[in-house]
Amino acid sequence: xxxxxxxxxxxxxxxxxxxxxxxxxxxxxxxxxxxxxxxxxxxxxxxxxxxxxxxxxxxxxxxxxxxxxxxxxxxxxxxxxxxxxxxxxxxxxxxxxxxxxxxxxxxxxxxxxxxxxxxxxxxxxxxxxxxxxxxxxxxxxxxxxxxxxxxxxxxxxxxxxxxxxxxxxxxxxxxxxxxxxxxxxxxxxxxxxxxxxxxxxxxxxxxxxxxxxxxxxxxxxxxxxxxxxxxxxxxxxxxxxxxxxxxxxxxxxxxxxxxxxxxxxxxxxxxxxxxxxxxxxxxxxxxxxxxxxxxxxxxxxxxxxxxxxxxxxxxxxxxxxxxxxxxxxxxxxxxxxxxxxxxxxxxxxxxxxxxxxxxxxxxxxxxxxxxxxxxxxxxxxxxxxxxxxxxxxxxxxxxxxxxxxxxxxxxxxxxxxxxxxxxxxxxxx
Amino acid sequence: xxxxxxxxxxxxxxxxxxxxxxxxxxxxxxxxxxxxxxxxxxxxxxxxxxxxxxxxxxxxxxxxxxxxxxxxxxxxxxxxxxxxxxxxxxxxxxxxxxxxxxxxxxxxxxxxxxxxxxxxxxxxxxxxxxxxxxxxxxxxxxxxxxx
Numbered sequence: 001x002x003x004x005x006x007x008x009x010x011x012x013x014x015x016x017x018x019x020x021x022x023x024x025x026x027x028x029x030x031x032x033x034x035x036x037x038x039x040x041x042x043x044x045x046x047x048x049x050x051x052x053x054x055x056x057x058x059x060x061x062x063x064x065x066x067x068x069x070x071x072x073x074x075x076x077x078x079x080x081x082x083x084x085x086x087x088x089x090x091x092x093x094x095x096x097x098x099x100x101x102x103x104x105x106x107x108x109x110x111x112x113x114x115x116x117x118x119x120x121x122x123x124x125x126x127x128x129x130x131x132x133x134x135x136x137x138x139x140x141x142x143x144x145x146x147x148x149x150x151x152x153x154x155x156x157x158x159x160x161x162x163x164x165x166x167x168x169x170x171x172x173x174x175x176x177x178x179x180x181x182x183x184x185x186x187x188x189x190x191x192x193x194x195x196x197x198x199x200x201x202x203x204x205x206x207x208x209x210x211x212x213x214x215x216x217x218x219x220x221x222x223x224x225x226x227x228x229x230x231x232x233x234x235x236x237x238x239x240x241x242x243x244x245x246x247x248x249x250x251x252x253x254x255x256x257x258x259x260x261x262x263x264x265x266x267x268x269x270x271x272x273x274x275x276x277x278x279x280x281x282x283x284x285x286x287x288x289x290x291x292x293x294x295x296x297x298x299x300x301x302x303x304x305x306x307x308x309x310x311x312x313x314x315x316x317x318x319x320x321x322x323x324x325x326x327x328x329x330x331x332x333x334x335x336x337x338x339x340x341x342x343x344x345x346x347x348x349x350x351x352x353x354x355x356x357x358x359x360x361x362x363x364x365x366x367x368x369x370x371x372x373x374x375x376x377x378x379x380x381x382x383x384x385x386x387x388x389x390x391x392x393x394x395x396x397x398x399x400x401x402x403x404x405x406x407x408x409x410x411x412x413x414x415x416x417x418x419x420x421x422x423x424x425x426x427x428x429x
Numbered sequence: 430x431x432x433x434x435x436x437x438x439x440x441x442x443x444x445x446x447x448x449x450x451x452x453x454x455x456x457x458x459x460x461x462x463x464x465x466x467x468x469x470x471x472x473x474x475x476x477x478x479x480x481x482x483x484x485x486x487x488x489x490x491x492x493x494x495x496x497x498x499x500x501x502x503x504x505x506x507x508x509x510x511x512x513x514x515x516x517x518x519x520x521x522x523x524x525x526x527x528x529x530x531x532x533x534x535x536x537x538x539x540x541x542x543x544x545x546x547x548x549x550x551x552x553x554x555x556x557x558x559x560x561x562x563x564x565x566x567x568x569x570x571x572x573x574x575x576x
Contacts, residue, residue, distance in 0.1 A: 365493035367467055367557070371435070384467055398468040398491055427436060428444070428494065 015324040020316065021408050023049035035378030038413045043195055043223060043356045043404030044382045045245045048309075052248060055308035056301050067300050068274050068291070082300055085307025086290070092310045093240065094231035095257050102256040102263070102293045103303050107222040108145040110241035110256035111189070113293060114218055115149040117266040118187060119157030125265040127216060130186050132158035137181055137188040137215075139164040139172055140394050143195050144387045146220040150189060164190070166394055170197035170346035177209050185215040189239075192224035196388045196402065197346030198329070198356035200224065203235055216262070222246055226406070227325055227354050229318040232257055244302065248406075249309030253302035256293070263289045270295040321407045325355035328405045332357055332414045339421055345400050355405035358386070361421065364428045366399040372427060377420040379413075435547035435554070436494065439502075444494040449504035453487040458571035462564040464556050469496045471561045475568040477576065481511045483569075488561060495545070495554055500561035502541050512569055518542065519566050526555045 021027050024047045029037055039047060059081060065074030067082045083098075090098040104110045117123055119130030130136075136150045140163050154161040162180060165173040172190070181188055188210045193200045203219065210217045218239035224230055225240075226247035232240055239258045245251035258266075268275055268286055272295030277285040286292045313321065330350045336342055341362035347353045361369060370383035382402045385392045392398060403417060452459075456474035463470040469492030478484035486507045488500050507515040521538045522545070530550035536543045548558045 365497075367493035367495075367554070368436075371551070371554070389468070392468075398470075428441065 015316070015320050015407065017324070017408065017410055021410075023051065023312075024408050025050060027408060031378045035376075038377065038379040038416050040403040040405065040409065040413060040417060041380045041382050042226075042406035042409075043246070043402065044386075045251065046226065046248050046406055047408065048250065048305075049248055049312050051312045052250070052305050052308045056250065056305040059301050059304050064301070066297055078300060081304045081307075082298070085303045085310075088307040088310045089255055090257075092314065093225065093242075093255075093257055094233050096233060097260055099289050100257055100260050100263065102258070102290045103298050104241075104254040104256055104293075105252055105299060106245075106254035107220060107241040107243040108149070108254075110239075110254050111146055111218070111220065112149045113256055113269040114187075114189075114239050114241075114258070114266075115153045116269050118153055119159060120267055122267045123265070127262065128186075128265065130157050130159050133184060134159045134186045135182070135184045136161050137163065137185055137190075139190045139201075140166045141170075141172065141194045141197060141199065141391050142191050142388065143220065143222070144389070145222075146189055146191060147390065159186070160184075166197075166391065169348075170194070170199050172199070172201050174205060177205065181206065181209045181213060181215060183213050185210070185213055187216045187218065189218040189220065192219045192221040192230075193227065193354045193356075194346070194388075194391075195223050195356065196358050196386050196391055196400065198353040198358075199347055200228075200352045200354055202352065203237065207236055223354065223356065226313075228322045238262055244306040244309065247306075247309055248312055249306035250299075250302045252299045253306050255306075260289065263293070268292050268295070272296040316407060324407055325405050325409075326350050328409055328411065328414065329353065329355045329357065331411050332403065332405070332417075335414055335418050336421075339418065339425075341425070342421070345395055345397070355409075356402065357404070358400040358402040360397055360400055361425065364424060366401040368428060369401045369421070369424050372424045373417070373420045376423060377416060379417055379420050381417070435551060437544040437547065439541060439544040440494060440498040443498035443501035447497060447501040447504075449485075449487060449508065450489065450501065451487060452489050453485060456485070456487065457575050458568045460564050460568045460571065462560055462567070464492070464496070464560055466553075467493070467557070469493060469557055469560055471496070471500055471564050473500070473561060473564040473568050475565065475572045477512065477569075477572050481513060483507050483510055483512055483515055486565060488564075490561070492560070493554075493557055495548055496557040496560045499542075499545065499558045502544075503561050503565055506540055506542060507565060512573070516566065516569065519562050522562055523559065525549060526558050 026047050063077040065078040067079045086101050087098050090101045118128050167173045216238045219237050221240050221242045225242040244253040275295040343360050345358045366383035373379040384399050456476045459474045461472045471490035473488040476485040486504045522542050525532050525534045526549050534543045534546045545558050548554050
């Protein structure tokens, strides 16, 4: 697709960005020295609309109590709001049942929770058996949160950790799929959309092979659920992890979706209050899902805030969000390609990729790029390895500069980025 | 534009034309230091001579302009001086970097290294400036142990 004909500004492409920006008060603030804020770091964490802020504030002001255990009026209002957030999130990702939505503190916890179920002596379910000779499959483009929990699992159980390589273009290399995912494979866990490359991975061929060999499959959807319509029934995987703060919701709240029959078979991850059915001094029985996995007082207001975030995104329309970001990405890929000495790390086109674009500038370290962009132009990008060090090693680079777009970004902001990069080159040239 | 003042001309000069870069023989000790938050790294060798002199500081590494320029300035300052003098500069440089921009730099002690004063206002970048200098201190101690 050519990109220059798409101008995702107010009144075009269906998304009224100017109106949307009014929902995000932080975008209008000035930085010290009178610089306007140009926020291009939503893959790191997104900003929050007033609808989310007001919902959380209103709950704290008028309804707050503990959930699930307080019999008084506030307790039941809080419980109702908390559980209704679960309903909203279940509907948002197409979960067949609300009980399949587990609140965690982030996507990392969700992945750790699943990893904990494998090779666990308290879990006799055959699907979670894991030991020496068994294999776990991830990929080279994973965020550390989808690498380290599996490394820990391999160390605990003696299982072998294997991974899909990444092509020069930044795509998952599945040419060795049939050998890599085999009869010894117990779980395949890959990222849905890369937080560095922007690549959106095709799930179906890998899932088909996993099913063939009887392995389970998990998706790290932290970067996809905020940016496109995701339906777990359509995807067909077994587990899906994502986090609230990247989808206009608050931090401190994440989600694990899992197939009910698997969640039922899995052992509790954290023990504590509200995850039990009955407790004796020497043993306990556990609450049914989702509460089996929600030990202790949960992030109540954060969960309710995430419910409001889902309402907000639904009201805008996820297809609209995706279309807008695609137009921005096309615009940015074209504009960045014009900068001499700039190399994009990841797909150069908009097919099967999201609005996250990472790049290197010849002879200039990303930390220097980020510092000048921020300090001179108020442009917030992320620099470093973005918690994906193995991927950077794969490309033989220590770090990249990453720009990432969301529903509130404009082509003007991309123009500002391009001007900023030209200035960076002048300073260090 | 605070950061532009951080990127002093002298720092950019050292970044673009690093002094004494590259690992050389002979050496008494070699160390490898990394900054895990940004992936900057330096390998640094020290060769001591008679009379407490520093005969050579050679280094290689990768990182931002601040970390690479700091290694270059260190090379210029330490090579040919005495161990004692150079460690005094390291201490003064460390004090300046960790002073959050509130410390008055002693230019007589620091020489060219005074150009890094602006970095102290950026806590995230202080480690970049200190990377090679901490490696140097480590390498000198190991060299002395080896002697």
